[in-house]
Amino acid sequence: MHRRVVQIALAIALPMMMVWGLWHVPAWALTEEQKILSESWRIVNRAYLDETFNGQNWWFVREQAIRKPLKSREETYEAIEEMLAGLDDPFTRLLKPEQYRSLQVSTSGELTGVGLQIAKDPDNGELMVVTPLDGSPADAAGIQPRDRILKIDGFPTPDLTLDEAAARMRGTVGTPVVLTVKSAESDIIEDLKLLRDRITLNPVFAQLQTFPDRPPVGYIRLRQFSANATAEVAHAIVSLQNEGATAFLLDLRNNPGGLLQAGVEIARLWIDEGAIVYTVNRQGILGGFDATGSALTDAPLVVLVNGGSASASEILAGALQDNGRALLVGEKTFGKGLIQSLFDLSDGAGLAVTVAKYETPNHTDINKHGIVPDRVVSADHLLRSQLGTDADLQYQAAIDVLLSQTVLAEAG
Incomplete structure (x- = not known):
């Protein structure tokens, strides 16, 4: 009797699946290539920021992809890339094994x-x-x-x-x-x-800048938010203070970002209390990171930004600006406010998936908009050797702003 009931249930279920057009293949029946494709689909289904998947029926996308005769790993990768292309998000992408290893190197090493x-x-x-x-x-x-x-x-x-x-x-x-x-x-x-x-990838350049009849300034240029960036910036702050710096100029120009956590931790070196960044996921739920009372200095601070300041640079600049910790000088930032996470695939490849967007402490969404500095100063192209010199108009403007702040602070 039990066997007959099961047979009847299957006889009812299979026609329903055919009517709906869902030729679903059970997991145990998938080929190795189909398993890799299905694994990629599940990661995006679970984590992707846009729960409409760019207005697509994401289940139907899987069913179409899984029917393809995938005869090689390269064909599987092509099918995954075609599936992801429908999201119209260049930051959500397949990373083949060699590409995945190269991306992991890009945050540390050479x-x-x-x-x-x-x-x-x-x-x-x-x-x-x-x-x-x-x-x-x-x-x-x-x-x-x-x-x-x-x-x-x-x-x-x-x-x-x-x-x-x-x-x-x-x-x-x-x-x-x-x-x-x-x-x-x-x-x-x-x-x-x-x-x-x-x-x-040496992320930090630091130097004490001295001026006639003016207090010394600690100049820190941060090139990238790599794994060792927080430790290097912390070392620079302490060393420059020991050398006599009474104010700081943090240069984030042409810094494309890097690790989100590095951006948060470096903000904590400057901010004692308050929000640093909010993250918004597909459900619209706000997460976030706050200061932890671990700031290394409360000395006056000005931050240099330009159109090459992106991602984690914008997180840091937005946190310092919104908390009133620093004034920004330079040009509008790049405007990348999306957060990607890396997911391993079982064959050594990986997926970079947009999982959230971020907002500054004042809930400003900067994606595609960027952050406008408190003082806008345009600049011509400079050689690297000219940064932080008399030829650097943005730097000179930032020093003027910083020293006026320092004078006011000393007067107070």
Whole structure:
């Protein structure tokens, strides 16, 4: 009797599934390639910020993808990339095993390539420069934030994912690569031949700046929010105070971001109490990070930002500005307010998935908008050796603001 009931139940269930168009394959019947695809689908289904999945029936997307005859791992990767493309989110992407390992290196250690942080323009999909890394071949060639990379060695970049573009620019030290670059300022298009080089990711440059008849200033330039950035900034603050610094200038220009946690921890070095950042997930639930009473100094602080200041740089700048801890000087920031998490796949590949967006302490959503400085100062392109010198107009304006604050503080 029990067996008959089961048979009747199956006879009812199967036609219903056929009517609905859901040819669901049970997990135990999946091939290895289908399992990898299904694993990727589940990660996005569970974690992706937009619960409408860009207006798609995400279950139906899976059912269409799972029916494809996946004969190799490469075909599986192509199917996953096609599935993710429907989200219209360049930051949610598949990372093949080699790409995944390279991305993990980018937050600590060394890189070999031209030294560009890149993103896809959310409006038109063009490959856009976030910033060149200090001292890199791209920096030496004069490539600027928001320039467009139209081709890499003649290959059109619209046909490439972010990671494929990055892979084409990486390579053996001393080998050439030709980038076709469209200037963000003049729309001039030119081919630039760059020689790949080894790029050391040293995140902090610190120096005591002295002026005639003025108090000394601790200048800290933070290049990237890498794993060791918090310790390096903390060391710089303490060392500069011991040298006599009575005020600080924190330079976040052309800092493309990095680790969210590093941005939060560095904010805590400057802020004793108050919110640092809020995170908003797909349910609209606010999480967040607060100061922990661990600030190393309450000395006057000014922060330099520009169009290359992105992501974790904007978290830090927004926290300092909204808490009244610092004034911002320079140009409007890049405007990347989305948070990605990395997820391992069982074959050594990974997924970068947009899981949340962030808001500043005043609940400002800066994604695509950026943060406007308290004092806007434009600047021409400078060589790295000119940063923090008389030729650096933004730096000079920041020093003027900072020293006026210091005088007021001493008078009070």
